[in-house]
Amino acid sequence: MSSDVRPAAGRPEVVAATTRLEDVARALGVSGATVSRALSGKPGVSREMAERVRRTAAEMGYVANVHARTLAGGPTSVLGLVVHEIVDPYFTEIAAAMVDAAEEHGLLVQVCHAGRDPERELKQVRTLVAHHVRAIVLAGSGHLDPALEQPTAQVLQGFVARGGQVAVIGRRGLKADAVLPDNVGAGATIARHLVELGHRRIVVLGGLGGLTTVQDRIAGLASVLDADPDVTWHLEPCEFSADGATAATATALDAHPGTTALVTLSDQMATGALDVLRRRGLRVPDDLSVTGFDDIRIAAQLSPGLTTVRFPLTEMGRKALDLVLRPHTGRPRRRTVSSVLVPRDSTAAPNPRR
Amino acid sequence: MSSDVRPAAGRPEVVAATTRLEDVARALGVSGATVSRALSGKPGVSREMAERVRRTAAEMGYVANVHARTLAGGPTSVLGLVVHEIVDPYFTEIAAAMVDAAEEHGLLVQVCHAGRDPERELKQVRTLVAHHVRAIVLAGSGHLDPALEQPTAQVLQGFVARGGQVAVIGRRGLKADAVLPDNVGAGATIARHLVELGHRRIVVLGGLGGLTTVQDRIAGLASVLDADPDVTWHLEPCEFSADGATAATATALDAHPGTTALVTLSDQMATGALDVLRRRGLRVPDDLSVTGFDDIRIAAQLSPGLTTVRFPLTEMGRKALDLVLRPHTGRPRRRTVSSVLVPRDSTAAPNPRR
DNA sequence: TTGTAGGCGTTATCAA
DNA sequence: TTGATAACGCCTACAA
Numbered sequence: 001m002s003s004d005v006r007p008a009a010g011r012p013e014v015v016a017a018t019t020r021l022e023d024v025a026r027a028l029g030v031s032g033a034t035v036s037r038a039l040s041g042k043p044g045v046s047r048e049m050a051e052r053v054r055r056t057a058a059e060m061g062y063v064a065n066v067h068a069r070t071l072a073g074g075p076t077s078v079l080g081l082v083v084h085e086i087v088d089p090y091f092t093e094i095a096a097a098m099v100d101a102a103e104e105h106g107l108l109v110q111v112c113h114a115g116r117d118p119e120r121e122l123k124q125v126r127t128l129v130a131h132h133v134r135a136i137v138l139a140g141s142g143h144l145d146p147a148l149e150q151p152t153a154q155v156l157q158g159f160v161a162r163g164g165q166v167a168v169i170g171r172r173g174l175k176a177d178a179v180l181p182d183n184v185g186a187g188a189t190i191a192r193h194l195v196e197l198g199h200r201r202i203v204v205l206g207g208l209g210g211l212t213t214v215q216d217r218i219a220g221l222a223s224v225l226d227a228d229p230d231v232t233w234h235l236e237p238c239e240f241s242a243d244g245a246t247a248a249t250a251t252a253l254d255a256h257p258g259t260t261a262l263v264t265l266s267d268q269m270a271t272g273a274l275d276v277l278r279r280r281g282l283r284v285p286d287d288l289s290v291t292g293f294d295d296i297r298i299a300a301q302l303s304p305g306l307t308t309v310r311f312p313l314t315e316m317g318r319k320a321l322d323l324v325l326r327p328h329t330g331r332p333r334r335r336t337v338s339s340v341l342v343p344r345d346s347t348a349a350p351n352p353r354r
Numbered sequence: 355m356s357s358d359v360r361p362a363a364g365r366p367e368v369v370a371a372t373t374r375l376e377d378v379a380r381a382l383g384v385s386g387a388t389v390s391r392a393l394s395g396k397p398g399v400s401r402e403m404a405e406r407v408r409r410t411a412a413e414m415g416y417v418a419n420v421h422a423r424t425l426a427g428g429p430t431s432v433l434g435l436v437v438h439e440i441v442d443p444y445f446t447e448i449a450a451a452m453v454d455a456a457e458e459h460g461l462l463v464q465v466c467h468a469g470r471d472p473e474r475e476l477k478q479v480r481t482l483v484a485h486h487v488r489a490i491v492l493a494g495s496g497h498l499d500p501a502l503e504q505p506t507a508q509v510l511q512g513f514v515a516r517g518g519q520v521a522v523i524g525r526r527g528l529k530a531d532a533v534l535p536d537n538v539g540a541g542a543t544i545a546r547h548l549v550e551l552g553h554r555r556i557v558v559l560g561g562l563g564g565l566t567t568v569q570d571r572i573a574g575l576a577s578v579l580d581a582d583p584d585v586t587w588h589l590e591p592c593e594f595s596a597d598g599a600t601a602a603t604a605t606a607l608d609a610h611p612g613t614t615a616l617v618t619l620s621d622q623m624a625t626g627a628l629d630v631l632r633r634r635g636l637r638v639p640d641d642l643s644v645t646g647f648d649d650i651r652i653a654a655q656l657s658p659g660l661t662t663v664r665f666p667l668t669e670m671g672r673k674a675l676d677l678v679l680r681p682h683t684g685r686p687r688r689r690t691v692s693s694v695l696v697p698r699d700s701t702a703a704p705n706p707r708r
Numbered sequence: 709t710t711g712t713a714g715g716c717g718t719t720a721t722c723a724a
Numbered sequence: 725t726t727g728a729t730a731a732c733g734c735c736t737a738c739a740a
Contacts, residue, residue: 018516018717020717020718021717021718021719022717030726030727031726031727031728032717032718032719032727032728033719033720033726033727033728033729034725034726034727036718036719036720037719037726040719042719044725044726045725045726046725046726049725049726063480063483063484064484064717064718065425065484065486065716065717065718066421066484066485066486067420067421067422067424067425067486067716067717067718068421068425068716068717068718068719068732069717069718069719070421070718070732071419071421071422071425071716071717071718071719071731071732071733071734072717072718072719072720072731072732073718073719073720073731073732074718074719074720078464078485086446086449086450086453086454087446087447087450087651089441089443089446092440092441092443092446093441095440095465096440096441096467099440099465099466099467100440100467103466103467103478108464108466108481108482108485109464109465110432110462110463110464110465111449111453111463111464111465112453112457112462113450113453113454113457124457126415126417127417127462128462129372129417130372130417130418130419130420131420131421131432131462132419132420132421155415158372162372271655274655275655278657297441298652298655301625301628301629301652301656302655302656302657303632303656303657303658304657372733374733374734375733375734375735376733376734384710384711385710385711385712386711386733386734386735387710387711387712387735387736388709388710388711390734390735390736391710391735391736394735396735396736398709398710399709399710400709400710403709403710418733418734419732419733419734421732421733421734422716422732422733422734422735423733423734423735424716424734425715425716425717425718425732425733425734425735426715426716426733426734426735426736427715427716427734427735427736428734428735
């Protein structure tokens with residue numbers, strides 16, 4: 001007697017067992033191989049047979065077991081996405097774009113949270129690899145210290161070698177397909193905007209954390225600010241977060257009293273800075289102009305509306321998915337996305353009375 | 355010769371094959387069974403053996419193949435989360451909490467986006483079921499029309515019958531473990547706050563969309579407002595979104611000129627309303643008080659800070675994970691979470707000059 | 709305490 | 725065009 005018979009049911013089965021490939025095959029009196037081929041649209045099955053199989057499978061409510069399929073070497077329908085901070089709207093918008101776009105392709109996205117910790121990131125990537133996801137997308141700044149990226153890079157390399165796809169967003173250290181926001185250009189844009197408004201004493205919040213994004217944005221700012229002999233600017237060491245900005249803003253205000261413009265390296269940081277200014281009774285932009293980066297959703301809802309440089313986050317997410325879904329083996333492809341200045345009410349010409 | 359030997363490497367392997375259980379076993383000179391037991395903390399392995407295995411596995415960067423494990427009957431390490439809108443901070447915070455908490459348990463979360471569309475939701479749930487996720491969490495309001503929920507309910511029932519776990523957040527129609535925000539209570543809280551401030555002419559934005567959350571919040575508001583004979587209030591039909599609020603705010607202002615307080619059913623809606631008021635040159639709270647629901651992160655960052663009722667979103671996410679991870683079979687468990695009034699600057703006593 | 713062997717549901721490789 | 729049959733990598737009775 002075949003061992004392939006489901007547990008005999010003396011009484012009616014309570015637990016509706018999943019219908020398997022075999023069940024469909026037996027119902028049709030054909031082999032599992034045929035059903036498999038028919039269902040995955042592979043050649044080697046007659047038109048009518050394929051049709052019959054499909055119909056029966058549908059009637060029986062058959063859904064392939066993803067694990068069995070993957071184990072046997074079939075294609076995976078899951079994508080992995082690793083972000084630094086899920087609650088950060090910057091990543092949320094990217095993630096949302098990917099989840100949406102993935103759905104259009106019948107794919108699922110596994111979201112991981114690395115908290116800017118290289119070790120945690122490594123662990124997440126390892127997990128995704130173990131899940132045999134079809135592709136892995138890493139979103140968020142890389143680290144200046146290559147040693148921190150090395151282990152991850154190695155795991156990813158193995159993943160790619162085994163047919164996996166990899167793409168990164170906003171990360172230039174890893175040798176992979178990349179969607180790269182022009183952070184240097186964005187920095188220059190912000191700096192130009194402030195200089196044109198007449199600001200000559202500027203404080204930039206940032207530099208801590210060893211992130212390439214931070215470095216690039218600062219480099220862009222410096223390229224403009226350093227070129228103008230009338231401008232004095234200071235880099236106030238600050239973590240790349242709202243809380244970091246809260247702390248650094250207070251320090252900076254005390255250390256550089258003549259400042260007329262405060263540049264933060266992200267909209268998130270700007271919210272922290274605005275909080276402090278409000279508590280101190282300083283008016284924006286009358287007393288101080290403030291700027292951000294990214295143009296996340298809330299930038300427009302803040303009051304005053306935040307002047308910032310927009311990166312097309314949704315587009316970036318979709319582009320990454322696109323890269324990852326269009327396999328290729330040559331050298332890494334790069335999609336640079338540039339920023340657009342979004343002037344709002346948080347910047348103005350410096351107040352002459354100060 | 356064992357067929358279990360990896361492709362002989364005449365030259366150094368380029369393709370780093372995944373290390374398997376077997377590889378770890380061989381490295382230690384033990385059987386796969388021992389490694390399996392040691393790694394999954396099962397009894398039947400000596401303390402020191404277990405320790406050696408764990409160390410070696412870690413050194414070799416071994417991560418179990420999820421598909422093989424699941425196929426062999428092991429536990430699944432993936433959770434499914436279906437939310438209405440990923441970009442909505444309400445869901446983002448819940449999702450973040452779940453992803454984080456899941457990681458602590460070595461689990462991954464597959465995030466799905468249903469866009470408040472029952473059919474799309476059904477499809478997402480089906481996909482998750484096909485992926486044999488360990489548990490499915492549905493976050494977000496249910497529909498007033500039970501017929502819309504029925505197909506999903508049925509699929510979930512089959513999932514549970516096969517050992518799956520299900521929990522919902524903020525959804526009372528489905529027969530499953532649930533984390534239920536006290537929306538009625540929150541509505542009452544907001545209404546009481548406004549009445550106590552002295553408001554007598556109030557407009558509530560909401561009612562469209564057929565969502566239970568909306569119905570409950572309105573019921574809570576009504577329970578207080580209707581009880582006060584001095585209060586006149588109107589329900590302005592409005593979609594449950596920021597854009598909806600934008601449109602409805604304009605209409606409501608024109609239709610009910612004497613209004614002193616504008617109640618929106620979510621913080622998101624409040625941002626839409628505030629936008630309109632700002633554009634119309636109306637000051638909040640001097641000309642009009644405005645309230646929200648949920649206390650999502652940006653509520654505090656708006657200017658004026660938004661008066662709202664806080665639901666502990668992070669806690670709700672973790673609670674749902676908790677329910678889902680502590681299997682049980684009896685009747686559905688319910689965890690009700692109550693709200694707290696968060697008075698900020700968007701509400702004040704009505705201006706007597708108006 | 710440890711090892712052996714069979715099976716989980718598919719896909720892929722051969723034959724037929 | 726179809727059908728056996730061997731992987732895929734792990735878990736778990738059962739044996740030792």
